[in-house]
Amino acid sequence: MKDVAARAGVGLKTVSRVVNEEAGVTPDTVARVQAAIDALGFRRNDSARLLRTRRTASVGLVLEDLADPFYASLSRAVEDVARAHGALLFTGSSAEDPRREKELVLAFCARRVDGLVVVPASDDHRYLSSEIEAGVATVFVDRPAGALDADVVLTDNAGGTREGVAHLIAHGHRRIGFIGDQQGIHTAAERLRGYHEAMEDAGLPVRPEWWTMGPTAPERVRAALDVMLSGPERVTALFAGNNRVTVTAVRVLSGLSRPVALVGFDDFELADLLNPPVTVVAQDAPGIGRSAAQLLFRRLDGIVSDEPTRIELPARLIPRGSGEIPPS
Amino acid sequence: MKDVAARAGVGLKTVSRVVNEEAGVTPDTVARVQAAIDALGFRRNDSARLLRTRRTASVGLVLEDLADPFYASLSRAVEDVARAHGALLFTGSSAEDPRREKELVLAFCARRVDGLVVVPASDDHRYLSSEIEAGVATVFVDRPAGALDADVVLTDNAGGTREGVAHLIAHGHRRIGFIGDQQGIHTAAERLRGYHEAMEDAGLPVRPEWWTMGPTAPERVRAALDVMLSGPERVTALFAGNNRVTVTAVRVLSGLSRPVALVGFDDFELADLLNPPVTVVAQDAPGIGRSAAQLLFRRLDGIVSDEPTRIELPARLIPRGSGEIPPS
DNA sequence: CTGAAAGCGCTTACAG
DNA sequence: CTGAAAGCGCTTACAG
Structure with missing residues (x-):
């Protein structure tokens, strides 16, 4: 110059x-x-310009895995909102590792991003409170922040599961199984709660061998299914707590002689091409990303009150066939 | 301070x-x-620090759509390499719009990113030559740059298609169809070339109604299939030029009385769960992203010669069932 | 309509 | 072992 x-x-x-x-x-x-x-x-040189201007026109997005379809479309939505506000997007994958999450978040803060959108991997975000006080707007997504009262946008996991299980009940099932992800994961616990609530609402008993939480590795899911599907009190329908469980369940169920109904949490590509097509409770990934980013920019513009906001988006039941199979 | x-x-x-x-x-x-x-x-404040240090420890990634599974896993690979080199990642989706691509690329350059990884949307990248001279390392990915001699990492599209078509020929097919994306797209043209080469290598004639290029919208693909699958010279096997074509083809073929063999370019989740499981020629999305990012950092470290490098990664045939159906 | 000085928050190149 | 001065490439707040 x-x-x-x-x-x-x-x-x-x-x-x-x-x-x-x-x-x-x-x-x-x-x-x-x-x-x-x-x-x-x-x-x-915009970097120099922004140093003087005291804003960086950039936001940081930290999530589990950029390659996961759910987070990929969430990212795209965040990117679109950021672009509309003239900001660029830093992205980083925590790979479910709390240390990596912290590392990324602090790296973004050190660059003085205007704001952060974070899918929590860690369950303690107190390390962020000084940053937030320093003015970095932060919105958590998909799961609430740990030990920190902050903005959060999430899916109504319990409600969505309740709807899915009620759907199975409406189709005549009384013995329904639930296979979820590890207890410690907020979304997993919420979905389990929804399952219990739906059963209770319908006045149906739940036997302990009908539900199980743990890793979503295929072997574990297969083993859990074996238990649920045997004996006189075996289930006639299954609610799968997430994508990976659903896929394994489809594989196992397709090999059985008598049909078992299935509803899965989370939609996935080609679910309608499977045999039978898979009924799911779908989350709105772009909607979650969009809401979070919009909330972030409203914070940056000082439009919102200081109180942390919690936005819960509904999940949507998409009947396709597998969830409408009657009890055998 | x-x-x-x-x-x-x-x-x-x-x-x-x-x-x-x-x-x-x-x-x-x-x-x-x-x-x-x-x-x-x-x-x-790392932004201030980096202003003085004259490097930004960040790279920019411009691709079609962050939400597309192929690009999502490519992104993740680029991110991992960047992290290993202590750099953060800016991402942006061009949505196939050349102006948006240019806008993103120049925005990243204005921030003085150390390097760029670009999936070209535009077919003229001369706007970048002054940036490259100014020292922004740039690696193109998936498609070569337009009107610019630069580093590029791509899949062997012609070779992969040749292998897929040869696979169908080896299973006894002589009348094989090809449905590709629009001619103007480099990867589409290369795959079409591979189809013609494979047929020629086998001494098989190709009738004009057996191959077609155009939008991958379901209606267009259905119409093209109708033509190929009717008349005495109808095809007994199909090579689908990409993911979207494959999915539509699966839908159409599953409704037919006589079986038609199918091989698709690009793998997709759950391909093995369909009926029949779909044989594909798979690209190595993480491999492409990794190679591109590694090449970028080698450039930044001044390890590579000044000559533009072209890296071509092999595609891999994955037989699953649909490609092994004999001619009816 | 135009520009010199100071400053954004750091590091570099020195000197002591 | 420590620090004052200059500078990275811009903008801000003035003054003319």
């Missing part, structure tokens, strides 16, 4: 004015500066 | 030394500075 000013024979401030298209510069001066800019191939 | 220095009664440089854990500071001084840092809640 100094070179441009020298070549055009003007002050730094005038170059700055031309570059930023500020009014009040003679057309003649503009032309001279522009010529110098073109000749020198000058282009403004 | 000024405040910390004042509180600790030391110079700025000493604070800098402590923050950066440089050697040669008395333990006593370190303790005093550290106490001031803690008391004031100071944390280094």
Whole structure:
């Protein structure tokens, strides 16, 4: 910029004015500066500009895994909102590792991002409270923050599961199984709660061998299914607590002689092409991302009250066939 | 930092030394500075630091759509390599819009990212040549850059298709159809070339109604299939030029009375759960992302020659059932 | 309409 | 072992 000013024979401030298209510069001066800019191939360094402006026009997104379809479409939604607000997006995957989450979050804070959208991997976010006080707007997504009262946008996991299980009950099932992810995961616990509530609402008993929580590895799910599907009190329908469980369940159930109904939490591509097509309770990944990002920018613009906001988005039941199979 | 220095009664440089854990500071001084840092809640502003250091420790990734599974896993691989090199990742989706691609690329350049990984949407990247001269390392991915000789990492599209078509021929097919994406798309044209080569290698004639290029919208694909699958010279096998075509083809073929063999380019989740399981030619999305990012950092470290590098990764045939159906 | 000075928050290149 | 000065590339707050 100094070179441009020298070549055009003007002050730094005038170059700055031309570059930023500020009014009040003679057309003649503009032309001279522009010529110098073109000749020198000058282009403004936004990093320097932003240092002075005291905002970085960027937001950081920390999630489990950028490659996971759910988070991928959530990311895209966050990106779109950020773009609409003139901000660029940093992304990082925590891989469910609390240390990595913290590392990423602090790296973004050190760059002084204007705001953060975080899918919590850690269950203690007190390390963030000083940052938030320092002015980094933060919105948690998919799961609430641990030990910190902060903005959060999530799916109504319990409600969605309740609806899915009620759907099975409405189709005549009375013995329904539930296979969920590990207890410690907030969404998993909420879905389990929804299962119990739906059964209770219908006045149906729940036997202890009908539900189980744990890793979603295929072997574990198969073993759990074996238990549920044997004996005189075996289940006639299954609610799968997430995507991976659903897929394993489809594999196992397709090998059985008598049909077992299935509803899964989380939609997935080609669910309608399977045999039978899989009924699911779908989360709105773009909707969650969009809400979170919008809330973030409302915070940045100081539009929202200081009170932490909690937004819960409904899940949607999509009947496709597997959930409408009657009890055998 | 000024405040910390004042509180600790030391110079700025000493604070800098402590923050950066440089050697040669008395333990006593370190303790005093550290106490001031803690008391004031100071944390280094990396944006300011990087302005002075003249590198930003960040790379920009521009692709079609962050929500697309192929690009999502490519992104994750780029992220992992970037992390290993201590760099953060900016991501942006061009949505196949050349203007948006340019906008994103230039925004990243204006932030002075150290390097760029770009999935080209535009077919003219001359706008980038001045940036590249200015030192922004750039690697193109999935498709070569337009009108610019630059580093590129891509899949062997022609070779992969040749292998897939040869697989169908090996299973006895002589009349094989090909439905591809629009001609203008580099990968689409390459795959079409592979189809023609495989047929020619086997000495098989290709009738004009057996292959077609165009939008991958379901209606277009259905119409194209109708043509190929009717008349005395109808095809007994189909090669689908990409994911979306494959999915539509599965739907159409599953409704037919006589079986038609199918091989698709690009793997997709649950392909093995469909009926019949779908044989595909798989690209290595993480491998492509990893190679591109590694090449980028080798450039940044000045390890590679100045000559643009072209890396072509093999595609892999995964037989699952649909591609092994004999001619009816 | 234009520009010189100070400053954003750090590091570099010195000197002591 | 420590620090004052200059500078990274811009903008802000003035003054003229």
